[in-house]
Amino acid sequence: MEYIELEPLSIACIDSPPAPEPARAHAVRYVDHSLPSHFIPGQWCRAWVDVRNEGTQRWEPHPPDGQAVNLVLRVEQVTHQFPLPHPVDPQEAARVQMVFLWPSTSDPVVLTVDMVKQNVTYFSDARSALLQLTSNVTANPPTYGVDFLEFSSPATVCPKARFGIWVRLRNSGSLHWDISAASGRRVRVVAWINGHIVAGESLPAPVGPLQICDLHMVVSAPVVPGQYVLEVNLVHEGITYFKAKNVSSMETPLTVSSASVPAGAALYDTALRSNWAFYHPSLGVSRLADGTALPQVLERAKGCHVWDLDGRRFIDYTMGWGCALLGHGNDVVEAAVRRSMGCGPTLPLPHRLELELTDMLCQTAEIPCAEVVAFGKNGSDVCTLAVRLARQATGRKIILFCGYHGWQDWYSESLGFGGTGVPERQPSLVLRVDFNDTTSLTRLIVAHRRDLAGVIMEPSGASGGHRMVGEDIDLEFLQTAASATREAGAVLIFDEIITGFRYPKGSVQKATGVVPDMACFGKAVGNGYPISVLLGRHSVMRHMDRTFYGPTFKGEVYSMAAAQAALTLYRTEPVIDHVWAYGRRLQEGISRLCAEAGLDASIAGPPFRTVLHFNETDPKRHRLIRTLYLQELLRGGLITYSGIMLPSYAHTEAELEETLSVISSALRKVKQCNEGGLAELHRAIEIPLVR
Numbered sequence: 001m002e003y004i005e006l007e008p009l010s011i012a013c014i015d016s017p018p019a020p021e022p023a024r025a026h027a028v029r030y031v032d033h034s035l036p037s038h039f040i041p042g043q044w045c046r047a048w049v050d051v052r053n054e055g056t057q058r059w060e061p062h063p064p065d066g067q068a069v070n071l072v073l074r075v076e077q078v079t080h081q082f083p084l085p086h087p088v089d090p091q092e093a094a095r096v097q098m099v100f101l102w103p104s105t106s107d108p109v110v111l112t113v114d115m116v117k118q119n120v121t122y123f124s125d126a127r128s129a130l131l132q133l134t135s136n137v138t139a140n141p142p143t144y145g146v147d148f149l150e151f152s153s154p155a156t157v158c159p160k161a162r163f164g165i166w167v168r169l170r171n172s173g174s175l176h177w178d179i180s181a182a183s184g185r186r187v188r189v190v191a192w193i194n195g196h197i198v199a200g201e202s203l204p205a206p207v208g209p210l211q212i213c214d215l216h217m218v219v220s221a222p223v224v225p226g227q228y229v230l231e232v233n234l235v236h237e238g239i240t241y242f243k244a245k246n247v248s249s250m251e252t253p254l255t256v257s258s259a260s261v262p263a264g265a266a267l268y269d270t271a272l273r274s275n276w277a278f279y280h281p282s283l284g285v286s287r288l289a290d291g292t293a294l295p296q297v298l299e300r301a302k303g304c305h306v307w308d309l310d311g312r313r314f315i316d317y318t319m320g321w322g323c324a325l326l327g328h329g330n331d332v333v334e335a336a337v338r339r340s341m342g343c344g345p346t347l348p349l350p351h352r353l354e355l356e357l358t359d360m361l362c363q364t365a366e367i368p369c370a371e372v373v374a375f376g377k378n379g380s381d382v383c384t385l386a387v388r389l390a391r392q393a394t395g396r397k398i399i400l401f402c403g404y405h406g407w408q409d410w411y412s413e414s415l416g417f418g419g420t421g422v423p424e425r426q427p428s429l430v431l432r433v434d435f436n437d438t439t440s441l442t443r444l445i446v447a448h449r450r451d452l453a454g455v456i457m458e459p460s461g462a463s464g465g466h467r468m469v470g471e472d473i474d475l476e477f478l479q480t481a482a483s484a485t486r487e488a489g490a491v492l493i494f495d496e497i498i499t500g501f502r503y504p505k506g507s508v509q510k511a512t513g514v515v516p517d518m519a520c521f522g523k524a525v526g527n528g529y530p531i532s533v534l535l536g537r538h539s540v541m542r543h544m545d546r547t548f549y550g551p552t553f554k555g556e557v558y559s560m561a562a563a564q565a566a567l568t569l570y571r572t573e574p575v576i577d578h579v580w581a582y583g584r585r586l587q588e589g590i591s592r593l594c595a596e597a598g599l600d601a602s603i604a605g606p607p608f609r610t611v612l613h614f615n616e617t618d619p620k621r622h623r624l625i626r627t628l629y630l631q632e633l634l635r636g637g638l639i640t641y642s643g644i645m646l647p648s649y650a651h652t653e654a655e656l657e658e659t660l661s662v663i664s665s666a667l668r669k670v671k672q673c674n675e676g677g678l679a680e681l682h683r684a685i686e687i688p689l690v691r
């Protein structure tokens with residue numbers, strides 16, 4: 001394909017406006033225009049023209065009488081019409097966007113712009129001027145070239161706000177835009193405000209000549225209110241800014257208003273500067289396009305609500321990533337912790353509470369495998385301990401897993417070195433099994449029966465593959481897992497970190513009668529206080545003395561007090577029934593709202609951990625839709641974990657109603673933007689795209 005380079009475009013008025021004359025009904029002035037710097041024969045081209053209504057009649061884009069006023073573009077022999085973005089009164093202006101095919105010629109092309117009132121007149125016939133754009137052509141593209149096809153950013157932001165911008169670029173140069181950091185020659189997008197670099201973003205994929213890419217990036221607003229210019233362009237790292245090669249930037253005015261800065265902004269800056277592992281459900285964006293504040297830093301939580309530093313209240317569905325099953329700051333648990341305070345948190349010998357808690361866990365019915373316990377601080381601690389014990393007990397190395405089992409090395413290895421820094425082994429010692437896939441599970445167990453140490457699984461709702469949350473248990477799968485694992489002489493481990501005290505009867509093992517050799521509990525055990533526990537049969541747990549396990553804080557007393565109080569409540573209050581009933585009604589409500597909105601989406605996960613899946617097959621569009629949905633939930637005051645919702649004992653009828661009303665608005669917005677096309681979806685999004 002040949003490239004054509006246009007010289008700067010010239011505007012020539014074929015008719016010059018006549019001397020003052022009486023006002024005309026149909027008259028236009030072409031105020032400004034923009035065209036890409038390079039056209040490629042036979043390719044789509046995007047441009048805009050600013051038109052001003054100099055006549056006496058209002059221009060309507062969609063009038064009931066069909067007499068719409070449109071912009072007309074003639075390219076060689078082809079005529080295109082483009083609608084006005086809104087009605088335009090006399091003396092008002094509008095920007096008309098044009099997308100058209102550049103002719104398949106490498107000769108100079110003349111574009112002629114006119115206006116038409118349908119079924120009435122071309123404006124040129126009513127003695128209004130035409131706009132003519134002509135070009136000279138050169139054959140080769142430059143190395144560095146970019147067309148900014150679309151761009152959206154908020155016009156006004158408050159000081160220090162972090163806001164999202166979206167840009168659609170076309171590589172109109174001959175350079176292949178590499179994205180690998182290792183090459184040291186990658187191309188990145190850079191944003192400036194008044195000449196100061198404020199953000200840099202990697203391209204989502206390599207971009208070859210003529211290819212188009214979409215990019216969302218987050219930019220920080222200046223501290224001082226005023227008028228600024230936001231500029232976007234590219235850099236070829238280690239070589240040159242595109243600007244230095246005469247590639248024009250995308251520029252747009254930005255007003256930093258004197259509106260008050262959200263209270264969390266300064267602390268949020270601290271997080272960005274010095275605490276990169278902080279949690280943030282709105283992924284770094286502090287406001288939406290209409291100025292709605294998103295939570296950045298929280299002050300407190302109570303029940304199912306959290307409050308940010310500005311006192312704004314949100315309904316929480318992360319619930320401490322699942323640990324606050326009774327609700328944040330449950331009064332009974334807090335009182336128990338307060339009572340234990342003063343005895344010292346970390347002691348040289350076990351505190352009374354640790355052994356009372358041991359008895360509570362081992363002598364009651366919810367956890368049938370519990371003969372011996374080992375405490376930890378996190379779910380990851382006890383999952384790792386369970387895997388080590390399985391290997392020690394069997395003298396074998398292979399572990400099959402199903403679900404998420406924490407951040408430590410044995411598990412992270414399965415996620416790959418690139419994203420975790422954990423070296424992979426060949427052949428791998430940890431292998432993933434799909435939840436409820438009995439055939440693949442038995443095939444893997446048989447294939448590895450001589451070196452299989454254990455099978456660890458989330459026994460309900462296990463995530464895996466492309467699914468963030470799996471379904472409830474298929475009993476046959478669980479029973480086969482148990483019998484096949486034991487036949488292979490391996491150890492069965494249930495990771496009940498999420499299901500513990502949340503599943504009917506308190507655990508999956510109790511509810512199904514399929515009892516593992518060991519079970520990991522965490523999250524709800526301390527209702528938010530850091531405590532986890534591995535419980536297991538004596539025959540496996542006796543290998544503790546050959547397993548290196550000694551976290552300093554595993555006997556920490558205040559969390560033991562919290563766990564004792566929480567466990568008492570789980571036994572005396574209808575916590576599980578409430579959570580399941582609430583979750584079911586939430587699921588039914590969301591399904592109904594999807595049907596009402598005409599959206600193809602489905603609920604996934606058991607009622608205690610639910611997520612909405614959009615049944616969109618195009619991955620790019622799916623990501624946009626999901627991002628927009630999360631953004632709209634935040635706008636309405638719902639905090640979820642990437643869309644996953646974990647109801648608690650503290651969520652009441654009032655929250656259910658409020659939640660469904662927010663979700664209803666979010667779904668309608670998704671539907672509307674989705675129907676408007678990809679560009680409208682991109683424009684609606686303020687959050688950087690979620691994965």
Ligand SMILES: Cc1ncc(COP(=O)(O)O)c(C=O)c1O
Pocket residue numbers: 321377378379380381383403404405406407458495496497498522523
């Ligand atoms: C099923 C499951 N296992 C293990 C873990 C790891 O627990 P933690 O984050 O407390 O280390 C999690 C955490 O979300 C989990 O959901």
